[in-house]
Amino acid sequence: MTLRFGRRQFLMGSSALLAAGAFGLGPARAQSAGLRLFWWGGQARADRTLGVADLYSETTGAPPLQGEFLAWDDYWTRLATQVAGGNAPDIYQMDYRFIVEYATRNAIVPLDEFVESGVLNLDDFDEDQIEGGRVNGQLYGLSLGANSVATLVNTAAFEEAGIEPPDLSWTYADIERYGEAFKEANIRGGMRAFADGSRVEPMLDNWIRQRGKALYTADGQLGPDVDDMVDWFTMWNDFRQAGYIISAEDDALDTGAPEVSAVALQKSALMPTNSNQLIIHQSINPDNLTITSYPRLAPGVGGGHYRKPSQFWSMASSSAHKEEAAAFLSYFVNDIEAGRILGVERGIPCSAGVREAITPELSEQDQIALNFVANLGDLLGPLPPSPPNAAGEIDVSLLRVIAQEVAFGARSPEDAGRYFVEEAQAILARAAS
Known part of the structure; x- marks a missing residue:
């Protein structure tokens, strides 16, 4: 056609x-x-x-x-x-x-x-x-x-939940605060505060940059180590088990099309996105939407974002x-x-x-x-080097798969962290040979 x-x-x-x-x-x-x-x-x-x-x-x-x-x-x-x-x-x-x-x-x-x-x-x-x-x-x-990367915000849902939406100062600790507020409000059939960011490569990239590292170094090597990745999968698994983010089943409904995102399906009030995608999400959502930054690791910590x-x-x-x-x-x-x-x-x-x-x-x-x-x-940092030529494979075939396995209980966060680093390094080595 x-x-x-x-x-x-x-x-x-x-x-x-x-x-x-x-x-x-x-x-x-x-x-x-x-x-x-x-x-x-x-x-x-x-x-x-x-x-x-x-x-x-x-x-x-x-x-x-x-x-x-x-x-x-x-x-x-x-x-x-x-x-x-x-x-x-x-x-x-x-x-x-x-x-x-x-x-x-x-x-x-x-x-x-x-x-x-x-x-x-x-x-x-x-x-x-x-x-x-x-x-x-x-x-x-x-x-x-x-x-730049951004968080999509359903302002109407926050109003219903009786809580102010996040601004550029918000942190990962606020996901817990918002999560408890949405659980208590129980709006729209149990809407959660946040989507599942564990499989979202730009969110991992932003989080790692705030830790003073790069997802990929200038010579094309993996930046995070096993401890970083165990912490990453543990954090999201804790959010999931506490009911602050959407379930594994609901996350699986999101195939990448805006029409089936967590916000469009009214599964969560917040989700990771990019600044330019506000327009398409607003065009398919009856609620008023806006955007803010990704959360900070702690108050005053910045540098994770970049203009790309x-x-x-x-x-x-x-x-x-x-x-x-x-x-x-x-x-x-x-x-x-x-x-x-x-x-x-x-x-x-x-x-x-x-x-x-x-x-x-x-x-x-x-x-x-x-x-x-x-x-x-202060959220803005330098543009990182172009990712190595295996970055797409690591994103699609490794990070997303492992994150989903953790979400469904097939892997522990500890095993996921080790496996991700080992496999990512092996993929990069094959691509460089």
């Missing part, structure tokens, strides 16, 4: 798009040599992305672009299959934890030649966002926005339309009208011109996301 929509359909939305996102799409076929795009995300992102693609074709006379999208968990399996089968889209969304792997395996190509020729214009692009897309000195990913590329566009090495793809990428991040369509759903625009033009027009949720990223204060 191939997606191509006009401006009217973009503005009205499309039930066909929603169905495509929910059930997945077969490989899209280019029509009239039109570019193929692939990204993860939900309905709102699809509407915005296809709106820009359609406007680009109308403005430039380029053949219609074809788009497909899936939820995060399904996206990487489909992309890996397409790349292996030589059927990769011309342009696809890339994540910070996977970019080294795709670059070193020559699945994506450097964009430097297109910057040098002027086809891809980055004249007023934020330098830190350019650097974030480099691998071994070459630009493999075009940042689609700056963001929310995601990239990368160009497939197999694309037969590289020059055309570079021209579209330049339009996507530089055109003012495109910026108005995209807003800050993928993060704060990296082009100063686009950012200046759209900021006064942003919605309340967009303004919240922008102000959050701009005002992290």
Whole structure:
């Protein structure tokens, strides 16, 4: 199934798009040599992305672009299959934890030649966002926005529970305080205070950084030791057993799509997310939402957050339309009208011109996301090095699996901590050999 929509359909939305996102799409076929795009995300992102693609074709006379999208968990399996089968889209969304792997395996190509020729214009692009897309000195990913990790907050649920929601000063000890308040209030069929963060790699990364370490060192080694990981799994297991976070069964319902998140399903009032995702979560939730920081280890402890590329566009090495793809990428991040369509759903625009033009027009949720990223204060630390090329495997196939095993009682936190470190080190060693 191939997606191509006009401006009217973009503005009205499309039930066909929603169905495509929910059930997945077969490989899209280019029509009239039109570019193929692939990204993860939900309905709102699809509407915005296809709106820009359609406007680009109308403005430039380029053949219609074809788009497909899936939820995060399904996206990487489909992309890996397409790349292996030589059927990769011309342009696809890339994540910070996977970019080294795709670059070193020559699945994506450097964009430097297109910057040098002027086809891809980055004249007023934020330098830190350019650097974030480099691998071994070459630009493999075009940042689609700056963001930071954040906690999604259902303010209406906190009001019902009779407690003030967290602000930038909150700590992990507050999860216990909030947990007790929600247990006592027993709202909405037993809503818990927090989702399960034990399997969320960005939350582990933030927690480890607050301990003065890095999840991955500059030379691609694992930062946390066994004691760190035992403490991590123990903390979340204690929260779970006390009823402060959602159950293992409820956590298993979250497959990565916003529509089945712990907040969307009203299983918890708080959950880990990214600043740019406030918009999509608000679009599917009737309650008023906001965002705040991840919790601190203790009052005054900061430095765990950083301003990072929310995601990239990368160009497939197999694309037969590289020059055309570079021209579209330049339009996507530089055109003012495109910026108005995209807003800050993928993060704060990296082009100063686009950012200046759209900021006064942003919605309340967009303004919240922008102000959050701009005002992290002492929570903000330096951008870490790009993760090693096995980081994605460690996230998806190790951390998430082990965390779920602990949640269901199949492993103790002590065994999980040891096993995680041993297996992660073995994965990194294999990847480096």
